[in-house]
Amino acid sequence: KGKKVAITTGTTNTLVVRKHNEDKKLDIDIVPTKDHADALLLVESDRATAFAMDDILLFGLKSTSKNPDALEVVGTALQVEPYACMLRKDDPQFKALVDGVIVGLMKSGEFAKMYDKWFMKPIPPTNKPVGLPMNEQLQQNIKTPSDQPAT
Known part of the structure; x- marks a missing residue:
């Protein structure tokens, strides 16, 4: 309760975390960020407790961070959003x-x-x-x- 969670503005994660926050009455303080790098910086600098995002993006950011051993991807997916290929419909x-x-x-x-x-x-x-x-x-x-x- 009362923890700050960074979320990149414009992503579906914003809606998902807001709904989860309301449904579970978690009292999370959602901190919108302009991009993933800013969200990661908030966590690394202790200005946010967590960063909610797609698992693949979190794992990628962790692997390239200055101190990956200080970060952990935890929890279960709140929503599944498969990746896909988009092709021309007429081919x-x-x-x-x-x-x-x-x-x-x-x-x-x-x-x-x-x-x-x-x-x-x-x-x-x-x-x-x-x-x-x-x-x-x-x-x-x-x-x-x-x-x-x-x-």
Whole structure:
């Protein structure tokens, strides 16, 4: 109660955290920031207790921060917002090509290898890992690929 939570202005996280704050009566003081770097700076400088954002962005910011060991990504997702590819609607051949490549990567195991390379192993420019293990939902999506939106 009464903690300051930084949230980047204009993101869906603002609405989600406000609703969670009201529903759970947490008395959180939401501190809007102009960008993710400012939100991280508030946490690093003890002007905010937390920064609420998409997990992948938090893990990425942590991995490139000056002191990643001082930061921890915690809690469960308040909302799931899958990432996707956007294609021209009037090009079914290109969509079929993209779908085929992605499904092929998933079925061959190459997708999991690529995920491990970019999210679990050290990467440039810092040569530090992002450190985000593949979640259950993505593992399930790999087992049963679909071009339908997640629910």
